[in-house]
């Protein structure tokens with residue numbers, strides 16, 4: 081039986097790699113839905129090749145061009161952000177890969193869970209914004225959330241056959257990004273291009289900046305808290321520049337398990353799509369002799385203040401991680417537009433989350449309004 085997959089965000093880095101995985105396993109997967117924000121050209125090419133039942137382009141101005149190119153193939157074409165979320169609910173779909181970047185992934189995740197679809201989750205922001213709500217909703221709807229993030233996939237794989245109550249601690253590994261070991265003074269003058277040059281991974285722009293600022297690891301700490309039901313003090317971060325140990329679990333008897341492999345997102349994507357099966361692959365194999373020295377170091381929480389802010393937001397709970405995410409999205413965008421310095425990002429984020437009205441048990445609409453409010457506040461700080 082083939083698994084029927086919807087890929088929300090098929091034109092991005094994760095989406096393209098997911099289609100590559102699917103292409104290599106025609107007996108296992110069938111593409112049902114593809115979506116993009118504005119990249120109509122790539123969406124059309126993907127649809128002509130994979131023949132999904134439906135495609136959605138969030139940008140309504142691109143509807144006509146996509147419709148003209150695909151309707152004659154019998155592919156349903158829709159447009160608008162709401163339609164992206166609705167497309168995840170089509171009846172034939174078994175699993176939805178949420179590969180949209182940022183806050184825009186939240187409502188499609190909610191809709192897919194409400195429709196009872198299993199989720200392959202790349203969009204970590206969903207769990208950062210509303211982890212408690214999303215995980216409760218998944219339980220109520222009997223939905224599995226399978227992580228795509230390499231670190232969380234590693235923990236998930238280490239947990240196979242284990243009992244969560246026997247976990248003492250997890251270690252999320254971090255490459256340290258392009259600015260590992262640098263001083264605050266150095267970071268003040270880094271350019272957009274330098275920040276977009278990641279030593280080990282090729283990814284979308286937003287996550288690449290998050291990796292350079294270590295906000296990515298902060299978001300992953302929050303993601304792990306909800307995915308695995310851990311308390312914040314059970315989650316630690318360790319810098320491992322070679323990026324071949326993707327993360328580790330330490331059990332109550334002191335034993336540790338690690339998941340290893342070359343840094344290639346296709347592996348965790350394939351694992352999540354195929355779960356609970358493990359499929360063969362021809363991905364390049366890891367060789368120990370290519371990595372005679374694996375090293376580990378503590379993160380610098382002072383220079384990479386975003387990591388500290390994420391731990392603080394997690395400890396405060398409620399709507400604060402949602403505010404952290406919104407402020408970060410605004411700050412990253414401003415940095416990418418050369419409107420603020422690299423080191424301004426944590427300053428803006430901290431100011432914004434300190435201004436936000438605290439809600440201890442937020443509803444979905446509280447998360448939506450917190451996101452909007454934080455974006456306005458952060459934009460004001462950036463303008464002044």
Ligand code: NDP
Nearest residue numbers: 089091092093094116117118119180181184202203283284
């Ligand atoms: P990209 O920026 O490469 O791709 C994002 C995708 O989302 C594109 O298809 C884009 O469409 C679509 N999109 C963007 N905004 C909207 C919107 N408002 N409505 C609908 N669709 C939208 O991101 P990545 O693939 O790098 O990352 C995707 C997610 O996966 C992120 O949450 C990231 O943190 C996570 N992740 C990524 C990893 C990686 O290696 N890239 C690793 C681990 C996690 P369009 O192309 O038209 O703009």
